[in-house]
Amino acid sequence: MAKIRGDIKIDVEKCKGCELCIVACPLDAIALSDGINKQGYHYAVLVEDVCNGCKSCALVCPDAVITVYREDRESGKKEPVAELRKVTGDITIQVGVEEEGN
Amino acid sequence: MAKIRGDIKIDVEKCKGCELCIVACPLDAIALSDGINKQGYHYAVLVEDVCNGCKSCALVCPDAVITVYREDRESGKKEPVAELRKVTGDITIQVGVEEEGN
Amino acid sequence: MQEIEHHYDDLSVIYERPATLLDTRMHYCPGCGHGVAHRIVMEAVEELGIQETTVGVAPVGCSVFAYHYMNVDMQEAAHGRATAVATGIKRCRPDKYVFTYQGDGDLAAIGTGETIHTVNRGENILIVFINNAIYGMTGGQMAPTTLITQKTSTTPYGREASFMGNPLKITDLLAMLPGAFYVTRQAVNTPAHVRKAKKAILNGFQWQKLNKGTCFVEIVSNCPTNWGMKPVESNKWLEEYMLPFYPLGDMKVPSKEELENG
Amino acid sequence: MQEIEHHYDDLSVIYERPATLLDTRMHYCPGCGHGVAHRIVMEAVEELGIQETTVGVAPVGCSVFAYHYMNVDMQEAAHGRATAVATGIKRCRPDKYVFTYQGDGDLAAIGTGETIHTVNRGENILIVFINNAIYGMTGGQMAPTTLITQKTSTTPYGREASFMGNPLKITDLLAMLPGAFYVTRQAVNTPAHVRKAKKAILNGFQWQKLNKGTCFVEIVSNCPTNWGMKPVESNKWLEEYMLPFYPLGDMKVPSKEELENG
Amino acid sequence: MVEEVIFAGFGGQGVLSMGQVLAYSGMIENREVCWMPSYGPEMRGGTANCIVTVSSDEISSPIISRFDTVVALNQPSLDKFESAVKPGGTLIYDSTNIIDPPKRSDIDIVPIPASEEAVKLKNTKIMNMIVLGAFLAKRNTVSIETVLDALKKVLPERHHHLIPLNEQALHRGKELAGEAVPVP
């Protein structure tokens, strides 16, 4: 099975080292750094090259410091976030978006 | 069937002539007076000698101006009101008194 | 009409104004249910023999003058705050019987927060809630319990749900709270209803001894003046319009075990 | 730990901080659920494209500074009064999307009356209610939603129902009101919960267009600092103790017909 | 000119509205007017009164302690306000309702059996207009025609059929004022 390739970028200066992303990562790919940032926190870093861009870490990140990357496949090509960002003005009613479970 | 004899006394100066006792009386024995009291109200009076002391008039009287009388029979001899008036101090729990319906 | 001749001498008094209700003319309008409610509360106090250990709280509203009539120690409370005042009393004097006597504007509009939190804490007090679907004292404005389409001085074209919301069944909400021990809705428009309402009040006082939570008695009542009706008519309207929306009956009753493990 | 080498160039961004959330360090403690809740509210605003027509209200509590982070027009409200403030805004600007973002002390203690009456009137707003069972900003006092036996700075020996009442499930009460259009309880402690919570927020915003009543989203959250736990631990505690008492799920959902007859 | 009058009685007797009609009439006649009510907390059955000032000049205090005319429709009001009539002023009262008549001799005392007359006119609510008719006869503050004008303007359309009855009452009051004999 071809692994979906993903990656994350962490804004380490805003990270407070809460470790929630670490436990959320299903692939155990994140850990705390040894060093500290200017705020005085050990920040999160990606330590295993196994990321598949599942977004779990980003979803639970209270400081919104994680950007998630993924290779362009038909399935994951465009996510609602990017798509809907263009929508403005009048909206249409829908019974919820982003239905995919986790 | 021997009728239970009753009577009512109305404090006419406090009566406001609301007529609630009139409609409450199952024997149609109460009516408004022709004259008015010092408050300016036509007050309630007992106009038929058929009262059996059922208390309906007194129960609905918003001004508590009706005293109810009844002949001493074993059934009606002592009512909770008079009895309980003597009670003081510690009370005992009961799931409600004066159960009789109407 | 001609009054009949009376024959009090050979009869016994079987019902009279309770001694706990002062012998004063009440300021209420003719036919107002407050009078009946006052009387049964005071009858309960008399019958239970607790006049010396009862403290009442009556806040702003038509019944603000309750202390003119009820012959027990009383506090007049700020609008909506009766249950907070009662909490203050009861927490400091837990051996007293404490009750509040509140109208719908007071209890279910401005006092909503206090009402809910008092019941949620399960304060061991009796709350008597007079619901006549209107503000009486200030002259007939919409109450939280005013019915849909009902006209008041602030809903001159009738209450409209989409604009003013639906009538608030606060008693139903309170019955859901664990702190509520006994919640019931009664009325005083007929002799039968008065008897039942009085029993509810008696329960509410007695069960304070158990220290198991708040007893709450709603009394659906009338307001002839502000409804623009004669008293008799108002009681009919109550039966026809109020009771279908505010059905009478117990919403939460203690179990036998709860009552016995006092 | 050693960071791996990244390879962003041949990948696409599939998730990033929404542009509606300002790129500022948030004052919240590490691991605080407020950050996630802020983010999903702002994601919803971005995805629906309603940034230009949204007005938020954040009252006193840890999230009083929400306006430092949310890039929409905002009002800071007095403690407990967010829904009254939102009512004022929405009644005057019915074409705007109005939401409040309130904590448990705010919404369910001091603001109980405003909360209930706002929902009872069916104000067409979204209320986001963060329930972390404690007062955060003032330093960890008991909240109305604090669990029984839970220790806080004002329940140093644990909350006791007989003295301080039971935790108030205000969301359950609100779901009973006819003015409530959509009432749901969500959490943000796991990725799955975050997704669902976000969907609830999206619903709450979108359905304002229908003018059919209040949308209410409770988010069960944590307070690592005042619970005295590390963030990860706090989310476990949340799962283990909060969720059994505050079970997640919808309490009131509009029917298909209600949604279609917009 | 200035006329300072108080109308006093029970709530429900129409004292407030008779004062309003007078004030409105004064306005029609281009006077300065002021109507000042005072009533108890009860919705009904309490006492009520209103002070009306009709003046050709600006009105300073709306509160008056001594009146050109006192109109009393029940005993408590008479007892309270008899002493407040200026010497030489007028005291009009409903002699049907009031048992203890006024005692002063330095004022014009005008007993009007207004309630009785209202019964005769088959509408007890018209009592206040009978009294107002008597007042106008005695004090000439405004004309009866103006009062009828005023009634047309203040009464809602659906009550306009009552205007003839009001007119009748005003005139009856005027007649009664002419016939009135003070109790000795």
Next chain:
Amino acid sequence: MVEEVIFAGFGGQGVLSMGQVLAYSGMIENREVCWMPSYGPEMRGGTANCIVTVSSDEISSPIISRFDTVVALNQPSLDKFESAVKPGGTLIYDSTNIIDPPKRSDIDIVPIPASEEAVKLKNTKIMNMIVLGAFLAKRNTVSIETVLDALKKVLPERHHHLIPLNEQALHRGKELAGEAVPVP
């Protein structure tokens, strides 16, 4: 005597408690004492400082703008308070955390690698006591013995096992103060 000192750093570094310990010690030595905190709205991570006055006379203002001693445990605090040291006064700072050293030459500058030393003592929380030891060495406000007495009184029984560690830290601080060489 009077010693006016400010302890400043991040919340969580123990600046408030080191001030309290000093104040308590002052009280034990029969001085007048005042401890005055100041902190931001955040529960954690904000800046925090406290002013402590230990004096043989009654203390008037608890607010001081110029200090005998400034103790700075992070860069923002150093930047903010360097200028507030009285000429001839003392500036003690955690040289582990602070990268830009102070620049004044009219005061006694005492860099203490406190965080580093705390790691060596295997308890990062003891950092503040190392600094306090340095302060006592430099300022002699109270004796280390009194501070240990104070700790016994303020620490709950269950933490008394930490007292030896605290004592070690205080003495280490004192030593470091002796060794301290101001950055040129």
Next chain:
Amino acid sequence: MGELRLMKGNEALAEAAIRAGMDAYFGYPITPQSEVLEYLTREAYNRTQCTILQAESEIASINMIYGASGAGARVMTSSSSPGISLMQEGISYIAGAELPCLLVNINRGGPGLGTIQPSQGDYFQATKGGGHGDYHLIVLAPATVQEMADFVLDGWQLAEKYRNPVMILSDGALGQMMEKVELREQVDRATNVIPEWATIGKSKDRERNIITSLFIQPEEMERVNLRLQEKYKVIMDNEIRVQEQNTEDADFVIVAYGLSARIGRKVMEILRAEGMKIGLIRPITLWPYPYETIGKVAGRVKGFLSLEMNAGQMVEDVRLAVNGQCPVGHYGRMGGIIPGPDEVADVIKTMYAKIQ
């Protein structure tokens, strides 16, 4: 000349609010001001489609006002003394967030539940800040039903000019009494300008708007406070309104506002008729207060009487204005009793005799 009507003060105020283009009113029943809400529910929506909402409490009302004003609407609430006390937190917030709005207090007797009768017992609360912190309401005190109407639009214009809450401080008597009132033309609500600071949705071309009174950095908070004080100074310099009557030749002056000022005028008439040189100063704005007007007159008269329906509140401002130049007395009645012109005249004669 506008439409002429005989109206109660409360109703004139409500009618004037409709005509002044009010966008929203939020209020709660309390005697003696319930007619405002009642009149508006009857009249307003049908005519101008504005929002009239009976709130669940005074606290809800004042916070609805906060929200609506923050959204740029022309808004009003009204209440009476206990209800106004409940609003004090909200009022302080509104002042702190600099939101323009109109607050009406139909003052009744206190303290506590007190009485439904008229009073001027809330002077301190209105002028010295019943809420916490350093702020000021602009306080207008009408004395006639005409002014009950006129001060509505005037009040909003001041509020909007300075982004400051304005209070109309009236009393139960002025609210309930009827006088002739000339009504202004209807303002078209569509012409109401939404200020650019209002929170109505952040358009692309501007930063987000924030309505707040929270400033956690002491330096910033002090800057905000100093800016507020600067604004108050400008208001003091420009917006004082006061009426003087017969102060040119007076040797004794009555200072009174609102209903009391009308009693004061009658007293002046009575005493002038008796040959006494009495003047009257009527502050129309109670804040900003006409210290200077009074201070100037103080230099040439023998005494002042502050006439109030309370135990002595405005008299402090009179004393501050007079600053020791001559004696200042106070006469007040309480509990809903309105001082009679005769009794006040007697008080002045006694005081006058002492001063001579």
Next chain:
Amino acid sequence: MGELRLMKGNEALAEAAIRAGMDAYFGYPITPQSEVLEYLTREAYNRTQCTILQAESEIASINMIYGASGAGARVMTSSSSPGISLMQEGISYIAGAELPCLLVNINRGGPGLGTIQPSQGDYFQATKGGGHGDYHLIVLAPATVQEMADFVLDGWQLAEKYRNPVMILSDGALGQMMEKVELREQVDRATNVIPEWATIGKSKDRERNIITSLFIQPEEMERVNLRLQEKYKVIMDNEIRVQEQNTEDADFVIVAYGLSARIGRKVMEILRAEGMKIGLIRPITLWPYPYETIGKVAGRVKGFLSLEMNAGQMVEDVRLAVNGQCPVGHYGRMGGIIPGPDEVADVIKTMYAKIQ
């Protein structure tokens, strides 16, 4: 000598309340006074079995106080500025119903949400009546942690003596700072006397007791008001507390209370060291205010400075006291900034130079 402790002002106050035999405390969290509630929940019940209840709001708190005080209990609540604003209706009721109780305001900066930093911006609210109607609180202003403790029992004794609410007006700095405090002995709650007017159940031998502030007949309401005013007069005659320092030889006097008075003392020390004859008057009771003390000194000095942590509030009382005898200045800082002794010294030098 009592027990000596190093305590925060808030905690000293709470400890003193326990020791003074408090029967009940009702309160709600707000910075910077939450320590009071926290300390009490930790300490009080176990020691004296008194009631400590976290209410759902400040409004509930003040009304619980009303009820409990009406039932004869020795009660207290505490809050900070916005919370105190919310209590204004309740406070007016308590004053009107003449219920003794202790209210604590740990003043923070306003208006609105403002800041959690210390302030004296609530002087007007506390002394001129933030609530409606004519009433007064007795207001005590502590300046040390010792006084934070001492004024608790003192306050209750005053409250009970006069059946009047007493406020301790402190600020965030005094609440949070630690000083040595000598604690009084524990009062046995069992010795607390329940007054005969309390509503604790109508015994057979007396009429029912009624707690109310409602008096619907104007004459009766006025009688009640006049009786209140009489009481206030007695309090003014008997209960003023003030500290004077160096006023005998002073030619310039600082007037300051609470924390500001300590700054003022430092300023005086600085300027005396420079040879200037500066005195200090520290009002301890802010109501009743020491007008006479200040007025007397005013006759022999060249000027006053009212030093406050606000935009100028107490300065009005200083002016009323001085009544034009000499210039009165004001210096204040806001937003949580406590005026530094040096800056105040400079202000005085400038002012002093002008006066010469």
